[in-house]
Amino acid sequence: MDCGVDSAAERVDAMDYALALVAEIRRGRSDFAVGICGSGQMMAMASNRFGFMRSTLLHTAQEAEWARQHGDANMLVLGADILDAATAEQILATFLSTAALGERYAERRERLAQLDVSKL
Numbered sequence: 001m002d003c004g005v006d007s008a009a010e011r012v013d014a015m016d017y018a019l020a021l022v023a024e025i026r027r028g029r030s031d032f033a034v035g036i037c038g039s040g041q042m043m044a045m046a047s048n049r050f051g052f053m054r055s056t057l058l059h060t061a062q063e064a065e066w067a068r069q070h071g072d073a074n075m076l077v078l079g080a081d082i083l084d085a086a087t088a089e090q091i092l093a094t095f096l097s098t099a100a101l102g103e104r105y106a107e108r109r110e111r112l113a114q115l116d117v118s119k120l
């Protein structure tokens with residue numbers, strides 16, 4: 001499902017597109033989302049407001065491997081103004097082909113899901 005825009009001519013708010021991707025995951029229509037905006041910052045901040053999201057702003061393929069293995073990240077965010085196309089493609093390929101690890105990483109994921117402002 002492509003939730004994005006077809007042209008850079010019109011100014012849009014990246015948050016709207018982050019929310020569209022989060023909704024796709026929430027409705028069970030996608031397991032993963034890929035969000036792209038200028039810096040990636042607003043996509044990452046907005047999507048991580050939701051407890052079922054593990055969104056990660058990445059700059060290298062090595063980060064993508066760790067984000068999937070250790071964090072079971074379910075949303076990849078890329079900054080179009082930062083990355084060249086070849087690097088973005090490497091990050092995407094690694095993100096999609098790397099499985100989450102279990103054991104302490106699964107425990108960490110569960111702990112992340114349980115974070116609650118009332119327990120601060």
Ligand SMILES: O=C(CO)[C@H](O)[C@H](O)COP(=O)(O)O
Nearest residue numbers: 014037038039040041042043
């Ligand atoms: O990367 C972005 C958000 O994360 C935007 O592309 C960046 O902030 C520029 O926004 P605008 O075109 O509205 O000034």
